Amino acid sequence: MNELDFKDMINDSPFAGSPVKPNMLGDNTSFQFRCHRNVKCWNACCSNIDIPLTPYDILRLKKRLDMPSGEFLKQYSTPFEMDKDGMPGVKLKPVDEGTACQFMTPEGCGVYEDRPTACRYYPVALLTMRRADEYVDRSAYAMVREKHCLGHLEDKTQTIEQYRVEQGVTEYDQKAHAWRQLILKRKSAGPAIGKPTPVSNQLFFMASYDMDRFRAFIMSPSFNETYNIPVEVMALLIADDEALLDFGLNFLRHALFGEDFIEQHPGAYEKRLERKRAMAGQNQEAAFQKKMEIEDDKYSNEN
Ligand code: SF4
Ligand code: SF4
Numbered sequence: 324m325n326e327l328d329f330k331d332m333i334n335d336s337p338f339a340g341s342p343v344k345p346n347m348l349g350d351n352t353s354f355q356f357r358c359h360r361n362v363k364c365w366n367a368c369c370s371n372i373d374i375p376l377t378p379y380d381i382l383r384l385k386k387r388l389d390m391p392s393g394e395f396l397k398q399y400s401t402p403f404e405m406d407k408d409g410m411p412g413v414k415l416k417p418v419d420e421g422t423a424c425q426f427m428t429p430e431g432c433g434v435y436e437d438r439p440t441a442c443r444y445y446p447v448a449l450l451t452m453r454r455a456d457e458y459v460d461r462s463a464y465a466m467v468r469e470k471h472c473l474g475h476l477e478d479k480t481q482t483i484e485q486y487r488v489e490q491g492v493t494e495y496d497q498k499a500h501a502w503r504q505l506i507l508k509r510k511s512a513g514p515a516i517g518k519p520t521p522v523s524n525q526l527f528f529m530a531s532y533d534m535d536r537f538r539a540f541i542m543s544p545s546f547n548e549t550y551n552i553p554v555e556v557m558a559l560l561i562a563d564d565e566a567l568l569d570f571g572l573n574f575l576r577h578a579l580f581g582e583d584f585i586e587q588h589p590g591a592y593e594k595r596l597e598r599k600r601a602m603a604g605q606n607q608e609a610a611f612q613k614k615m616e617i618e619d620d621k622y623s624n625e626n
Contacts, residue, residue: 343401347463349449350484356446357477360431367471368445369427374415376400378531379498380439381413382564387437392535399425400532406510406520411528415439416524417512439498445488446472447483451503464498498565501572509579519579530571534564537571543573549591 348354376384385395394412417427432442440449445469462484468475485559487493509519519527529537540546541560547625552560560567573584 329623344377347465348447348483349463350487351482352464353480353482354447354482354486355477356474356486357479358474359477362469362473362477364473366429366431368425368430369424369442371422372415372417373443374424374439375403376413376415376532377440377495377499378496378502378534378568381532382435382568383437384439386564387434392533396533403593405506409505409524410519411524411531413532440495442493443492444487446474448488449496451507452559463613498568501569504605505572505575505579507577512580514616523579530575534567534571538567541567546549547588551586551588551596 381392381395381400384399385392385462388395388399390398400413400417401416402416403412406408415424415426417423424432426438446469447463449466450463450465475567475583481489487496538561541557542553548553556570576582577584
């Protein structure tokens with residue numbers, strides 16, 4: 324990979340805050356590393372975690388643990404802000420009053436087949452970035468070298484691409500691609516779309532991470548009054564988490580950037596506006612009634 328001018332790029336490193344070497348590596352870069360059960364540092368990396376989760380990571384883990392997304396998020400995740408505008412992210416939550424991963428066992432990872440993307444990549448860091456004058460994102464990599472990790476001293480050399488295949492990361496990257504693009508677009512749009520409102524951050528959180536709540540949202544009467552989702556598509560979204568995740572990302576592009584991905588019922592916007600006005604009117608009326616009751620009480624007490 325040629326050296327790129329990274330000055331005007333927005334990057335989205337899943338290893339923010341980690342000791343990532345600043346040199347950018349490509350698919351064909353070779354590196355020396357091997358991790359196995361007999362290394363002296365076994366489990367050291369899982370004893371002090373900083374693992375951000377992608378929506379697909381959550382989907383895989385909640386399926387493995389057979390729990391709803393809300394319960395998974397509560398038990399196994401902790402929120403963080405991905406940028407200064409408060410874009411919501413989630414990380415794996417360590418054990419109570421400790422730094423170790425809740426899935427760590429003496430034998431290694433207790434959810435190995437469904438471990439998150441960042442665990443698969445380690446000690447490689449994926450950097451997704453986009454030049455300010457381009458509409459497509461690029462991937463580059465960096466090497467994480469932490470003193471405790473002795474895998475770098477093991478006698479095995481491979482390219483980053485070979486390592487990605489061995490760790491089963493290609494499928495994870497494919498499933499997370501659209502989400503990473505959305506994040507880059509939100510970061511690069513910056514002032515063009517203004518500071519995201521709390522509601523748009525809540526929508527982002529729900530459609531990205533809390534898919535069972537998002538499913539309930541798209542099944543609600545108010546959603547269906549607004550959006551025209553064909554019956555067979557709705558049936559698929561109700562039954563299939565991956566389809567729901569893809570739909571959620573399209574929904575976010577529609578809600579955050581006004582992209583025309585989801586068909587609305589004719590006049591839906593006007594009806595929503597009318598309902599909001601009626602509700603505002605009812606609230607005003609209720610506030611007026613309350614004020615009159617207080618005045619009446621005051622008057623009765625004085626007499
Ligand atoms: S999920 Fe598995 S590999 Fe990742 S930090 Fe936890 S125990 Fe380690
Ligand atoms: S070699 Fe590195 S990745 Fe493997 S157990 Fe040790 S610290 Fe973890």
